[in-house]
Structure formats: C-alpha cells, structure tokens
Amino acid sequence: MFDLKRYSEAELESGKFTKLWHGPQHPGITGNMSLELTLSGDDVVECKTHVGYLHRGFEKLMERRTYIQNFPVVCRIAVPEPTFNEYMYAAAVEELAGIEVPERAEWLRCLNLEMMRLASFLMWLGGACGSFGMSTVYQWTVTHRDYMLDLFEEMTGARIYHMYISPGGVRAPLPDGFSERALSVMNGIEKLLYEIERVALNNHIFKMRSQDLGIIDPEMVDPYGIVGPNARACGFKRDVRKDAPYLVYDQLDFEVITADKSDAYTRTLVRYQEMHQCISLIRQMLEQMPTKGSFHADLPNVLHWKIPAGQTYVKSECTRGEYGYFLVSDGSEYLRRVTIRGPSYTHAIAVMEKLVVGVNIADVAGLMVSLHTYPPEIER
Amino acid sequence: MGYAGLQLVNTMFMQELCERMTRQFDCDQVMHQKDDLSFLRVDRDRLESALMYLKTHEGFVHLSFVTVIDYIEDGFFRLNYMLYNYDKATNIGVQVDITRENPSMHSIHHLWAQGWTYQRELKEMYGIDFPGSPRVDEEFVLEGWDGIPPMLREFDTAKFCEDRFAKRDGRESQDIKQTMRDNLYPERGES
Amino acid sequence: MKLKDLTSPFYVWQRAFEKPYTQSKPTLNREGAHAYRGFHINDIEKCVxxxxxxxxCMNNAIDMVEIAAxxxxxxxSGLVPRFDYGRCCWCALCVDICTTGSLRMSNEYTWAADDPDSFRFTPGVDETSWQDSxxxxxxHPEYDLLKLVRPEMEMLSPDExxxxxxxxxxxxxxEQAVVEADRCIECEICVATCPANMDIPGYIRAVREENFEEGLRLLYDTNPFSATCGRICTHRCEDDCTISTFGKPLAIRWLKRYIVDQVPAERFAEILNDEITENGHHVSIVGAGPGGMSAAYYLRKKGYGVTVYEAGASGGGMLRYGVPxxxxxxxxxxxxxxxxxxxxxxxKYNTKIGHDIEFQQLMDKSDAIFIATGMDQPSSMRIKGEDHPRVLSGLTVLNDVASHKDPGVGKNVAVIGGGNVAMDAARVCRRLGADVTVLYRRRIVDMPxxxxxxKEALEENCNFVLQAIPVLIEDAESSDQVTIQWGEAEMIxxxxxxxRPVLQEDRMHTDTYDSIISAIGQSGDFSFLPQEISDQLKQHWGKFEVDQRQRTAVGKIFIGGDIANDVADAISAIADGKNAAIGIDAFVSS
Known part of the structure; x- marks a missing residue:
C-alpha cells in the first residue's frame, strides 16, 4: 500500500485531484457510513471507507446482559433486517443450551425470516432505483414494505423490532386470518414487481447506468469473502439455505438463483428474482405450516439461566448472504463473547474500496447500493 | 444423496481433517461442536501455515470472520479464524492463544483480501497488534478515543456511562424486602 | 438497444388512473394491531x-415505587412498577414474566406531551386513556417464562x-432439588410472611448453586431448627409464593430440608463456626421446646451463659411429644x-419449675428469664361425659407413642377436632391398626x-365426618367402649x-367406639409463676402480652412461643426465641 495521505496532500496542492466525502448521510447508503473519495475530474482514483457513525457496542452490551435480556437487544443491530439477528441469537443459545425447538416454531421462524427478506429487498429495490434517479419506484416499494410491516405488526406485535423469535421458539402463533391477509399482500407485491420490471429493469437509462458498473470478477469472490447475491450473480451457486439447510428450508421447493456476470445490473436482477422466490416460499409455508402444537420449548428459569461452557457458530442466508453469530459461553449467566458476522463487513469495505476505483462520481451511490451494504452490521 | 447422507460424509471428512491437522500442525486441542463445525487450536507461530494449508489444500477458501475472546482471568486472548469449505459445507474454527501483555499476532492480510479489516478492528477494540497489516493503526470505528481499548473485559461500560452522562432525576426504585420489612415487621428479625 | 427498453417505462403513466398510496390529511387515527405491544397497563388490584x-427489564426502565392506594x-409488597419511557423498548419481557398477570400492554402507541417527565408514569395509578383497553x-397462554410445575416428591404409599x-x-x-430451586424468581415476597423472616431466596439460591455450606449458614442466621422445620414447618411462605398464582408454589420447606440433609451433623460446628466469647451474664430459660432452644442458641452466640429448665426427659417440647x-x-x-x-x-431435664426449683430462684440468679413453656394442657370439649375413661386426649396419645408406650386406643376410634393434633392422632391410630373416624364441626376448608x-390422612383412609357436633358421651354396653351422641350441623x-356451624337437633346420631380422642385445642399451665409476678403479666385471650422483642411488663421476664403468639406453630416459636435473644441482649446491656 502506498502512503495515501502524503500522496493526496501533494497532489491536492497540484490541483489535479479533489477530495470528496460521500456520506455519512447519503441516500445511496442504507445507514450511516462515509466514503472518502479522491477524484480526478469526475472519476474516483482512490477510496477509503469510514465507519463508526452507528457504533453502539452491541457485542459489549451483550456481555453484560443475561441470556434472556439479550433477546430484545439483538434485533436492533440491523434496522432493515432485525429478524435475522433474533433468529441467529436464539439458534446459537439453543444449540449451546441443548434446547429442542418445537416444529411449529421452526415454521413460524422460517416464515418470519422469509417475510423479512422480502421486506428488506423491497426497501433495497427502492434504493437501487432511487440511486439511479427513479425515486417513484422507491415510493412504491416503501409503500408495499409498509404493508409487510402491517403483517409483522399483526404476527409479532411490532413493526420494525419484532422481538418475536426468542430463545426456545417464538412468542405467539399466527393470529386468525393471517394467511389470507398475507397472501393478498403477496399478490400486491407480485403485481408491483412486474410493474417495476417494466419501469426500471427494462428501462434503457437504468440499464445504461448500471450495466458494467462495479463488476465483481469471479476470481475476487473467495479472497474477498464475497457472499450472497453478489457472489451468485457471477455464477457461484452458494446459498446457506441450500448448503446447510436450517429451519424448514429442506422441506421447501426453491432453486439457488445465479447469473454469469456480477455487475450492478445483474445483481439487481438476481435480487429481483429472489424477491419472487421469497413470495413463492412464503406461499409454500403458509400452505404447509402446521397450525397446531407447541411453539415454544420449555426453558429453565430465565432469570438465572446458565448455559454450559462452549462455543458455536450458526449462520443463515440473509438478503446479503451469510449472516452468522459466533457465541462463546463460559458457563455463567452471561455470555462470554458474541461476534456478529455480517456480509457488509467485507462488501462495504474491502470490496467497495476496490470496485469504486475508476467509477464516475455519479455512480458511486448506485454501486454502493448494488452491493447491498448495511453499515450497522459492520460496527456491531 | 440427501442432505443427511451428505452430512455423514462431511462428518467423516471433518474427523479425518482434524487428525491430519493434528499430525501436521501439532494442534493441541480439537473440539467437534456439531456435524459441520469443529475447532482446532494451533500454536501462534504455526497459524499462518495452518491457514494456508487449509485454504489451498483442503478447500477452506472462505474466511467468515476473525475474532478474539478475552480470557482476562487466565491472561490470554483466544483468536478465532472461522473458515468455510463450500464443497463439503463445513466450518472450521482455527484458534490461537496469545498472551494478553503487549499482544501481537502475525498478519493474514496476504491470505485473504479482507483480512486487514478484521485486524484493524481487533487493534482498535482489543489492542492486539498485527505488524505489517495495512492501515492497522488507523481508527476504525472510534474517533478520538483515548481510553483503554473498549472491548477489553476490564473496560466497564456501566462506569463509563456513569462518568460521562448525567443521571436522570426521579429514578429511584425501592427494595422489595426492605420495604416490606419497614412496613410490616420493623422491630423484628435481624438486629 | 431494444425499442422495448425505451417504451416500457411509460407503463408508469397507468398509475395516474389508480388510487394513490398516500392518505389525505388529516390522517385518520390508525389503530394498532390486536396484539400490538403498545403502552403498559397494570391491574394494581392483582399486582403484588x-x-x-x-x-x-434489560433497559433498567422500571422502578418499584410506593403508591397511596x-x-x-x-x-x-404494596409497590408497583413505574416505567421510564425514555428507556423502555417495548419488548414486553415484563409482561411475559409477570407473576400475577396484572401487567399487560394496550395497542395504543401515540402519546405527545410538553413535559418529558410525564413519560415516566405508573400504569394503573396515573390516569391514561388506554388503561381499560x-x-x-x-x-400467550401456551407460552410461559415462569416455571410452574413442581417436581413430584417421592413418598411412601399410604399402604406402605x-x-x-x-x-x-x-x-x-x-436433581429434583436443583430443578425445584431453579424455579425461584427471588422476588423476596415470602420473607415477610415467614414468622422468622428467613432469607428464603438466599438459601434457595444456595441449593441452586449447590453450595450447601452457605445454605446452612443462611438457615442458622434465623432458624436453629432447620432439620425440623424442613419437615414439619407450616410453610406459610409457600401460601404467598408469587409463583402460586399460576402454578405450584416453590417447595420452600423441602428445599430447606434438602440443605440440612446434605450436611452431616459432625460438620455443623466447622461450617457454622459459631465462636463464643463469654460476656459474664446469665439467662434462664423455661422450656426446651423450639422457642426456648432457639433463644438459647442466639443468646449463647452472644456470649451469655444459658440454663434451660425442662420438665420432660428430653428436649424439643411439642416437636418431640406432639409430632409423630x-x-x-x-x-x-x-x-x-x-x-x-x-x-x-x-x-436441666426432668426439672419442673415450682416443683423441683422455685421460680424466684431463677429470678434471683439470672439477668433475664425467657419463658416458652408452650401449651400442653388439652382443652375441654365442654360436653357431658367427657371425663369418661375411654375418652383420651390427643396429646396423651401422641405423647405415649413418642415415648414408645401403647396408648391402648382399641380397634375403632373417633377423633374429635380438625387441627394438626387431631390429624396426627388419627394417623397414629391408623398405624396402631385402628379404624379411625374424624368428627369435625365445620368443613374441610375450615380445618386449621x-x-x-x-390429604395424607384421607389417603390413609381416615373416615372424615364433617359438620358433626358432639353433644353427649355415655357409657356403652361394654365397659371397654364408649358411646357418643352427635348432631349434624349446617354452616350458616x-x-x-x-x-358458623349450627346444630340441627332433628338430625342426631349415636355411635359406639373403643375410644374417643379429643383434640380440639390446648392451653398453657402457668401455675409455676408466683402470684405477684402472674398478676403483673398481662394476658389477653390466654396469651401473654409482649412487645416486638418478647419483653413483658416485668422487666427481666421475656415470654415467647405458643403462650405469647396467636399463630402457635414451631416457626413462630423459633422466631420468638430469636427476637427474645435480641431483646434480652439489649435489656441486659442497657
């Protein structure tokens, strides 16, 4: 690595380069982080990412709370996708404590996760279109995401931070008539997706701007640890839901969606197809889900719950790829260490810093969104 | 082959792998947590070659994360490198214990392109040095922090808040036992 | 470039004819979902x-506060939770864990106010628009964080x-003890109910953590009769256990027993490490029952020389002679x-005050006296013929059995009364091979x-005849038997x-038994007290009047146990003993 600081100072004085801070508040970024861009004319020659605007020290907070008290904490790690934190935390605790989760709870959890993926994708799709100047689509998707939030509100008692998947199971079964309402929201979203396909994905301007933007070379995938749709878009058939099925994914019918060139446009297409996949999975689950039986395992007294010493790593496929919790227990009432592994850790820093070189300043936001990064999971 | 069948094959693969690793790198501890997750403990100076071997010869191409566990009572940090093999669908956690005093570890940034980010975070949050790792001394999350690395076990978050933030007035809770004692049996019992 | 890519986006114009997503102002109030986690509601009638x-609460958002109501x-405890909505995250763990079900949430979610302090409020006390929502x-009824089920205790079958x-x-x-101890939520509500105010959550925690030495120390802080109380305590604490609202109360008594059973008697001294520094004062105690011995223990720990005078041949009082x-x-x-x-x-066993040694002698040689003689005189049924030779007192029967003598109750016995002595007498007679009928004036729920x-008496096939009032006892045809006339009663x-039971004179019965055991209550015998002292001590309904530390109107005399408290059980006597020790210490050192 060259000494960027000295280099930039010298060159800035020469008047050839501009230094521009992109963020921390910017509509092209889901959450707060900033890119320190060095520009030559309109083009980026060097980029450094800066995080820290969202740091709340979750991993440390969790070391000071009992196992049950952590369950309302974890969802706050990622606003657009809280449920994955709830599930991963619960799964890790259950594994170390040796708790069997009832089958019905697994279905409810899986439904909740898949709904979460869809809601998160909707928000992302709006952002992806918005960052290329199509803010109409953003308004459509956010509205339909709100219909999803209505469903969450009904199912879990809250719109954003559901606190629904607790260690041992889930806190409540589905309310009466939920399936019908969920299906009608799904139909609405499906219709919307076809509209978006016409308005955005088949839009010449959108294509011009996003095609060939930020190409991820397949050679990059393993060294950079690229996962999820970003890796699938360049042909890697990798999906935790298939590779190491959790919950009830092995009972559902779906294929891993791949494409052959990971540029911003293809990545959007892959995610677009995954949204259809989410809808299909939600429909399958609503149909096959057991409607009777226990939805919560018997726990020891949670007020002084001690978990045998041990360590484990559990993971799931969130919208951005492999999302995991590494949990270490030392046998006391408090966990020893938790590490939350989010895909944005590499996507938003190492990958972004590489891909952004040579990109026009106007496309930086589009590129960032096309990597689907969530800063909160970087600085847990 | 169904998922269960695949799992059985993978379990055998993991067991054989751990045996190979133990022979080759003197792993002093092997722990099979579940079918697709095992932990290995290697010596500080053999970590790099162990990771290199796993990556190039055993298909563990994906680095999930690097983290550290602080065992303050016993005076050491346990670094954990979580690797993943996509073909066998198995995770392996390679662990290294390093001393807590002037902690330092060999950098792995040349093995994985995102390795330096983890090392930069660990430097900031735990004070573990990784000589040679790019930008390892730059601030990562914190800005203008002058205290001890905040993820260390000895960093007391409650005290930090008490020192830094004003306490809200009117927040007083009564002790159940003491209240009942004062109201119901003030002159009985303990003296 | 495809032509479609240029035309397709104009599809968006179709939207111009559709209903907009947005709502016109003023927006209608949107009601939260049925199970929305909104603002808190507390039913303070139910809240304990x-x-x-x-x-x-993981946010430290709840304070327990006193309220006027x-x-x-x-x-x-009379306290209720107050919420600081500056910290609350509406996770509803407080609702899930609420022991009485008093706390829940409404689906209301909008609240605007000028004063930020108004968001610190006490649901159920401060007026809110959602309290009745x-x-x-x-x-959810099928989801519970509290542990409601008690492990089954192994018992001898009734036949066995x-x-x-x-x-x-x-x-x-x-395993059972640890599982049972795990159920405790350490709310400490039970401590006030225990007459001895034992640190119940503390010793339960010791069981959970398998630290029996610490457990034993906690027990002896307030109760030196732990092996005993772990078996026969009236466990009033369990009645007030907050878990009992929805489940079985903690088996506090069995856990106490478990601690003492784990520690061999030889190790008590080493664990409790009661170091005694003599202080040169002397206290005399009358009666070696639980009250007297408890006072002796705590006085001795404070360095007093203690002499206990006991009329019987061994210590324990009613615990030995009254409990089978x-x-x-x-x-x-x-x-x-x-x-x-x-x-x-x-x-000093077999030493009766007023017979073997005069009370005045104790007064002269002691710095203080503690009297805990208990109630060992059976009460009279106040009916004709009760002095019949085949009418025995419950206490006598129990006493005989405890002293390994045959009370000679015969094969067919009636027990009169509904207290513990009656139940014990009945069950002892069953063990002696007799058929037992229990006659009680009121209903089962009224039994003291x-x-x-x-329950165990019923399981052991004691025949209960309820709402039965004895009227007359007469000679039977055989001199080995006795006849009782009793009438049915209506509860009015x-x-x-x-x-109150009222005798129905038109429904009278006459039965014949080998013996009748009267167990309707006991009273104390205070004839050992000199008249002038007896005159100074105030009595009320047969109980001596004492202060919180058991002190009487006569400076150096302290009284405790059944003859001073209304509860009249072992644990209350033990508590009195400890309190007397504290009182005596304060009195002597002043």
Whole structure:
C-alpha cells in the first residue's frame, strides 16, 4: 500500500485531484457510513471507507446482559433486517443450551425470516432505483414494505423490532386470518414487481447506468469473502439455505438463483428474482405450516439461566448472504463473547474500496447500493 | 444423496481433517461442536501455515470472520479464524492463544483480501497488534478515543456511562424486602 | 438497444388512473394491531409488587415505587412498577414474566406531551386513556417464562406408610432439588410472611448453586431448627409464593430440608463456626421446646451463659411429644438440639419449675428469664361425659407413642377436632391398626390443620365426618367402649361473617367406639409463676402480652412461643426465641 495521505496532500496542492466525502448521510447508503473519495475530474482514483457513525457496542452490551435480556437487544443491530439477528441469537443459545425447538416454531421462524427478506429487498429495490434517479419506484416499494410491516405488526406485535423469535421458539402463533391477509399482500407485491420490471429493469437509462458498473470478477469472490447475491450473480451457486439447510428450508421447493456476470445490473436482477422466490416460499409455508402444537420449548428459569461452557457458530442466508453469530459461553449467566458476522463487513469495505476505483462520481451511490451494504452490521 | 447422507460424509471428512491437522500442525486441542463445525487450536507461530494449508489444500477458501475472546482471568486472548469449505459445507474454527501483555499476532492480510479489516478492528477494540497489516493503526470505528481499548473485559461500560452522562432525576426504585420489612415487621428479625 | 427498453417505462403513466398510496390529511387515527405491544397497563388490584418486571427489564426502565392506594401486606409488597419511557423498548419481557398477570400492554402507541417527565408514569395509578383497553399484547397462554410445575416428591404409599412409623416423605433427590430451586424468581415476597423472616431466596439460591455450606449458614442466621422445620414447618411462605398464582408454589420447606440433609451433623460446628466469647451474664430459660432452644442458641452466640429448665426427659417440647415420628424422626430433632447444646447450653431435664426449683430462684440468679413453656394442657370439649375413661386426649396419645408406650386406643376410634393434633392422632391410630373416624364441626376448608396432613390422612383412609357436633358421651354396653351422641350441623353465615356451624337437633346420631380422642385445642399451665409476678403479666385471650422483642411488663421476664403468639406453630416459636435473644441482649446491656 502506498502512503495515501502524503500522496493526496501533494497532489491536492497540484490541483489535479479533489477530495470528496460521500456520506455519512447519503441516500445511496442504507445507514450511516462515509466514503472518502479522491477524484480526478469526475472519476474516483482512490477510496477509503469510514465507519463508526452507528457504533453502539452491541457485542459489549451483550456481555453484560443475561441470556434472556439479550433477546430484545439483538434485533436492533440491523434496522432493515432485525429478524435475522433474533433468529441467529436464539439458534446459537439453543444449540449451546441443548434446547429442542418445537416444529411449529421452526415454521413460524422460517416464515418470519422469509417475510423479512422480502421486506428488506423491497426497501433495497427502492434504493437501487432511487440511486439511479427513479425515486417513484422507491415510493412504491416503501409503500408495499409498509404493508409487510402491517403483517409483522399483526404476527409479532411490532413493526420494525419484532422481538418475536426468542430463545426456545417464538412468542405467539399466527393470529386468525393471517394467511389470507398475507397472501393478498403477496399478490400486491407480485403485481408491483412486474410493474417495476417494466419501469426500471427494462428501462434503457437504468440499464445504461448500471450495466458494467462495479463488476465483481469471479476470481475476487473467495479472497474477498464475497457472499450472497453478489457472489451468485457471477455464477457461484452458494446459498446457506441450500448448503446447510436450517429451519424448514429442506422441506421447501426453491432453486439457488445465479447469473454469469456480477455487475450492478445483474445483481439487481438476481435480487429481483429472489424477491419472487421469497413470495413463492412464503406461499409454500403458509400452505404447509402446521397450525397446531407447541411453539415454544420449555426453558429453565430465565432469570438465572446458565448455559454450559462452549462455543458455536450458526449462520443463515440473509438478503446479503451469510449472516452468522459466533457465541462463546463460559458457563455463567452471561455470555462470554458474541461476534456478529455480517456480509457488509467485507462488501462495504474491502470490496467497495476496490470496485469504486475508476467509477464516475455519479455512480458511486448506485454501486454502493448494488452491493447491498448495511453499515450497522459492520460496527456491531 | 440427501442432505443427511451428505452430512455423514462431511462428518467423516471433518474427523479425518482434524487428525491430519493434528499430525501436521501439532494442534493441541480439537473440539467437534456439531456435524459441520469443529475447532482446532494451533500454536501462534504455526497459524499462518495452518491457514494456508487449509485454504489451498483442503478447500477452506472462505474466511467468515476473525475474532478474539478475552480470557482476562487466565491472561490470554483466544483468536478465532472461522473458515468455510463450500464443497463439503463445513466450518472450521482455527484458534490461537496469545498472551494478553503487549499482544501481537502475525498478519493474514496476504491470505485473504479482507483480512486487514478484521485486524484493524481487533487493534482498535482489543489492542492486539498485527505488524505489517495495512492501515492497522488507523481508527476504525472510534474517533478520538483515548481510553483503554473498549472491548477489553476490564473496560466497564456501566462506569463509563456513569462518568460521562448525567443521571436522570426521579429514578429511584425501592427494595422489595426492605420495604416490606419497614412496613410490616420493623422491630423484628435481624438486629 | 431494444425499442422495448425505451417504451416500457411509460407503463408508469397507468398509475395516474389508480388510487394513490398516500392518505389525505388529516390522517385518520390508525389503530394498532390486536396484539400490538403498545403502552403498559397494570391491574394494581392483582399486582403484588414482586418486582420481577424490574428484574428482567434489560433497559433498567422500571422502578418499584410506593403508591397511596396500596399498603404493604403479607404476600404483597404494596409497590408497583413505574416505567421510564425514555428507556423502555417495548419488548414486553415484563409482561411475559409477570407473576400475577396484572401487567399487560394496550395497542395504543401515540402519546405527545410538553413535559418529558410525564413519560415516566405508573400504569394503573396515573390516569391514561388506554388503561381499560381490551386490545394489546398479553402473554400467550401456551407460552410461559415462569416455571410452574413442581417436581413430584417421592413418598411412601399410604399402604406402605401405615405399616410403620417410618418417615413418609422421602425428601428430594439432588436433581429434583436443583430443578425445584431453579424455579425461584427471588422476588423476596415470602420473607415477610415467614414468622422468622428467613432469607428464603438466599438459601434457595444456595441449593441452586449447590453450595450447601452457605445454605446452612443462611438457615442458622434465623432458624436453629432447620432439620425440623424442613419437615414439619407450616410453610406459610409457600401460601404467598408469587409463583402460586399460576402454578405450584416453590417447595420452600423441602428445599430447606434438602440443605440440612446434605450436611452431616459432625460438620455443623466447622461450617457454622459459631465462636463464643463469654460476656459474664446469665439467662434462664423455661422450656426446651423450639422457642426456648432457639433463644438459647442466639443468646449463647452472644456470649451469655444459658440454663434451660425442662420438665420432660428430653428436649424439643411439642416437636418431640406432639409430632409423630413418621413426620419428624427423632434423630432429626436430635440433630438440631444436639448442635445447640454443643455450644455450651446447659439443659436441666426432668426439672419442673415450682416443683423441683422455685421460680424466684431463677429470678434471683439470672439477668433475664425467657419463658416458652408452650401449651400442653388439652382443652375441654365442654360436653357431658367427657371425663369418661375411654375418652383420651390427643396429646396423651401422641405423647405415649413418642415415648414408645401403647396408648391402648382399641380397634375403632373417633377423633374429635380438625387441627394438626387431631390429624396426627388419627394417623397414629391408623398405624396402631385402628379404624379411625374424624368428627369435625365445620368443613374441610375450615380445618386449621396443614393441607398436606389432611390429604395424607384421607389417603390413609381416615373416615372424615364433617359438620358433626358432639353433644353427649355415655357409657356403652361394654365397659371397654364408649358411646357418643352427635348432631349434624349446617354452616350458616350471618351478616358477612365467617360461617358458623349450627346444630340441627332433628338430625342426631349415636355411635359406639373403643375410644374417643379429643383434640380440639390446648392451653398453657402457668401455675409455676408466683402470684405477684402472674398478676403483673398481662394476658389477653390466654396469651401473654409482649412487645416486638418478647419483653413483658416485668422487666427481666421475656415470654415467647405458643403462650405469647396467636399463630402457635414451631416457626413462630423459633422466631420468638430469636427476637427474645435480641431483646434480652439489649435489656441486659442497657
């Protein structure tokens, strides 16, 4: 690595380069982080990412709370996708404590996760279109995401931070008539997706701007640890839901969606197809889900719950790829260490810093969104 | 082959792998947590070659994360490198214990392109040095922090808040036992 | 470039003819979902102020506060939760863990106010528009964070139990004890209910953490009769256990027993480490029952020389003579008493005050006197013929059995009364091979005996005849038998008072038994007190009047146990003993 600081100072004085801070508040970024861009004319020659605007020290907070008290904490790690934190935390605790989760709870959890993926994708799709100047689509998707939030509100008692998947199971079964309402929201979203396909994905301007933007070379995938749709878009058939099925994914019918060139446009297409996949999975689950039986395992007294010493790593496929919790227990009432592994850790820093070189300043936001990064999971 | 069948094959693969690793790198501890997750403990100076071997010869191409566990009572940090093999669908956690005093570890940034980010975070949050790792001394999350690395076990978050933030007035809770004692049996019992 | 890519986006114009997503202003109030986690509601009638909500709150958003509308009472601290909405995250763990179900949530979610302090509020006390809301989150009935089920205690079957005087209750196994101790939520509500105010959550925690030495130390802080109380305590604490709202109360008594059972008697001295520094003062104690021996223990620990005068041949009082060995084996009682004696307490057995030694002598040689003689005189039934030779007193029967004598009750026995003595007498007679009929004036729910005792008596086939009032006892045809005439009673409640049994003279019965055992109550015998002292001591309904530390109107005399408190059980006597020790210490050192 060259000494960027000295280099930039010298060159800035020469008047050839501009230094521009992109963020921390910017509509092209889901959450707060900033890119320190060095520009030559309109083009980026060097980029450094800066995080820290969202740091709340979750991993440390969790070391000071009992196992049950952590369950309302974890969802706050990622606003657009809280449920994955709830599930991963619960799964890790259950594994170390040796708790069997009832089958019905697994279905409810899986439904909740898949709904979460869809809601998160909707928000992302709006952002992806918005960052290329199509803010109409953003308004459509956010509205339909709100219909999803209505469903969450009904199912879990809250719109954003559901606190629904607790260690041992889930806190409540589905309310009466939920399936019908969920299906009608799904139909609405499906219709919307076809509209978006016409308005955005088949839009010449959108294509011009996003095609060939930020190409991820397949050679990059393993060294950079690229996962999820970003890796699938360049042909890697990798999906935790298939590779190491959790919950009830092995009972559902779906294929891993791949494409052959990971540029911003293809990545959007892959995610677009995954949204259809989410809808299909939600429909399958609503149909096959057991409607009777226990939805919560018997726990020891949670007020002084001690978990045998041990360590484990559990993971799931969130919208951005492999999302995991590494949990270490030392046998006391408090966990020893938790590490939350989010895909944005590499996507938003190492990958972004590489891909952004040579990109026009106007496309930086589009590129960032096309990597689907969530800063909160970087600085847990 | 169904998922269960695949799992059985993978379990055998993991067991054989751990045996190979133990022979080759003197792993002093092997722990099979579940079918697709095992932990290995290697010596500080053999970590790099162990990771290199796993990556190039055993298909563990994906680095999930690097983290550290602080065992303050016993005076050491346990670094954990979580690797993943996509073909066998198995995770392996390679662990290294390093001393807590002037902690330092060999950098792995040349093995994985995102390795330096983890090392930069660990430097900031735990004070573990990784000589040679790019930008390892730059601030990562914190800005203008002058205290001890905040993820260390000895960093007391409650005290930090008490020192830094004003306490809200009117927040007083009564002790159940003491209240009942004062109201119901003030002159009985303990003296 | 495809032509379609240029035309397709104009599809968006179609939207111009559709209903907009947005709502026109002013927007309607949108109601939260049925189970929305909105603002809190607390039913303060139901709330017992256990503070479990405060305990589980991960944001530290809950304070327990006193309110004007509610006072502390046994089983209810009188405190209620106050929420700081500056910290609350509406996770509803407080609702999930609420022991009484008083706390829940409404589906209301909008609240605007000028004053930020108004967001610190006490639901159920401060007026809110949502207090009566029917909607909102509440714990699903099939989901519970509290542990409601108690491990099954192993007991001798009734048939097996009747064959001997062996202890009926086996005691918990290790696993059972730990599981049971895990259920405790440490709310500490029970501490006020326990007459001795034992640190119940503390010793339960010791069981959970398997630290029996610490457990034993906690027990002896307030109760030197732990082996005994772990078996026969009236466990009032369990009645007020907050878990009992939805489940079985903690088996506090069995857990106490479990601790003492884990520690061999030889290790008591080493663990309790009661170091005694003599202070040169001397106290005399009358009666070696639980009250007297408890006072002796705590006085001795403070360095007093202690002499206990006991009329019987061994210590324990009613615990030895009144409680049969299938409930309290002699060796367990001895374990407790032996430890107290081992600290250097002098016990003079077979020494009756007023007969072997005069009370005045004690007055002269002691710095203080503690009297805990108990009530060992059976009360009269006040009916004709009760002095019939085949009418025995319950206490005499129990006493005989405890002293390994045959009370000679015969094969067919009637027991009169509904207290513990009646139940014990009935069960002892069953073990002696007799058929037993229990006659009681009121209903089963009115019986003062422990529920366990009633249940076990029924299981052991004691025949209960309820609402039966004895009227007359006469000679039977055979001189070995006796006849009782009794009438049925109706329970009649007058102006809201407790229902009272009223004899129905048209429904009389006459039965013949080998013996009739009268067990309707006891009273004390105070003839050993010199008249001038007796005159100074005030009595009320047969109980001596004492202050909180058991002190009487006569400076150096302290009285405790059944003759001073209304509860008249072992644990109250033990508490009196400890309080007397504290009172005596304060009196002597002043």
């Amino acid at each position: 102020g256990c503070g479990t909500c405060e305990e589980i 509610k006072d502390s009472k046994k089983g209810d 029917e909607h909102g989150y509440r714990r 139990g009747l064959k001997s005087f062996d202890e009926v209750v086996a005691g918990y196994t290790h 060995s299938y409930r309290l084996p002699d060796d367990q009682l001895d374990k407790d008493i032996d430890y107290i004696v081992s600290l250097g307490v002098e016990v 005996a422990d529920k366990d005792e009633i 409640a007058e102006d809201g008072k407790r229902p």
